[in-house]
Amino acid sequence: MSATATIADIAARAGVGTATVDRVLNKRPGVNAETVQRVLQVVAELGSPPQRGRPRKGANFRFAFVLPAEPSPFVELVDRLIAQAAGEFRHQHITEVTHRLATTDAVQFSAELAQLADCDAVAVMAPDLPPVKLAINELVRTGVHVVTLFSDVAGSMRETHIGADNRAAGRTAGLLLGRMAAGSRDTLLLSSQATRLSAEIERRIGFAQVVEERFPKLKVLRTPDLPADDAGASRALLRFLRGKGVDVGRVAGIYNVGSGSAGVARALESLALTGTVGVVAHDFTDEHRALLGNNGLAYVLHQDIHYCISTAARVLRALCENVRGALNVVQPRVEILTAENLH
Known part of the structure; x- marks a missing residue:
């Protein structure tokens, strides 16, 4: 050879x-x-080729974390925690580079993702769209290990997904709000942005499933897609709540699956519904901590973000080193946070 x-x-x-x-x-x-x-x-x-990803003297593994470029409290928190884990990565001989790619154009996102073929491994949070699947598949074919982070791209050649069970999270939200409904308040609202993130789609599915199964007398109304920014979300939700066909007096709760939760809380406050209409949102950001404290949110569903980031790095390194059992990953639990159990 x-x-x-x-x-x-x-x-x-x-x-x-x-x-x-x-x-x-x-x-x-x-x-x-x-x-x-x-x-x-x-x-x-x-003869056997040199095993890709084997530790090399004087050189670290080069990993890329790919996140959406669009601003959101959750993605900003993830970006910050990746940066804070730099010291941890160095001890594992990992050099981390974070890329923020715009998801508004799936073709452009995929083209930029494909340019990471010089990395040893990639952890990606991306929309679940055909061009993205093709880009992931091409990375894998060139020898790059790929895992999805927080939101899966099902059907791609990614090697595993790291993040909470989003359908279970949606079911949890439905269970919490369904139990809050009483008397004439028999309507639940489901709000989200226009999204192709499978995490948010799975949450919506889980929510609708559990309400249909366990609270058949309750009505679920889907709001129009809300803008991702808080001000836009507040205005859009107010237009919907003040429109024909919506009896605000019958609304027991709102499940917001993505960004804009502060805008949702602001809209309810302007209608004097804070504390009367329960709101469930995701991810324990600084903003959500404050909203829990002032009753703007009833519950926040949270997953251990640091655990997911560290696990992604651990799994990718194990894959590069051909460690047996590298893909044995424990999903993080969905925590239910309230004003009474903040940490």
Whole structure:
């Protein structure tokens, strides 16, 4: 075997993709027996290539964290916690680079994501759209390990998803608000932004499921898509609540699955409904801490963000080092925070 032979050399000789060779060499499932035999025969002829991702003296693993560029309290918190974990990463011989990519144009997002092929591994929070799936698949084919973070891209070749069970989170919100409904207040509102993040879509599904199953007498109204900024969300929700066909006196609670929770609370305050209409939101940001304290939110559903970031790095490093059991990941629990149990 030539000293410069690579996985790409084996793939070309065997007539398969580099991802297939990687799966065969690392004994991962998903390759039929005939292809496995063909790859192993080429390996026998050329010899095994250097294992990608093996620790190199004097060089760190290069990992990319990819987050949406659009501002939101949650993404800003994630970005900040990644930066704070830099020291932890250095001890693990990881050099981290965070990229903020605009999600408004899926094709452009995918093109920029594809440019990260020089990294050893990527953790990505991205919209669940076909161009993004193709970009993830191409990264994997070139030998980059990819995991999704907080929001999954199902059907892609990503190696695992790290984050809470969002459908269970939505069901939890439905259970909390359903139990708050009483008497004539028999209507729950479901609000969100126009989104292609599967995390938010799964939350909506879980919420609708549990209300239908456990509170069949309650009515769920979907608000129009709210702007992501608080001021825009407040104005849009007020227009909806003041419009025809909405009896505010029957609204027991609002589940806001994404950004704009402060705007939702502001709209309710302007209608003198603070404390009367319960609001459930996600993620324990500084803004949500304040809203819990002044009764603007009834509950905040939270996942351990630092755990998810650290787990993503740990899993990606283990994959690079071909550690057995690298994909054994424990999902973070969905915590229910109230004004009484803030920490």
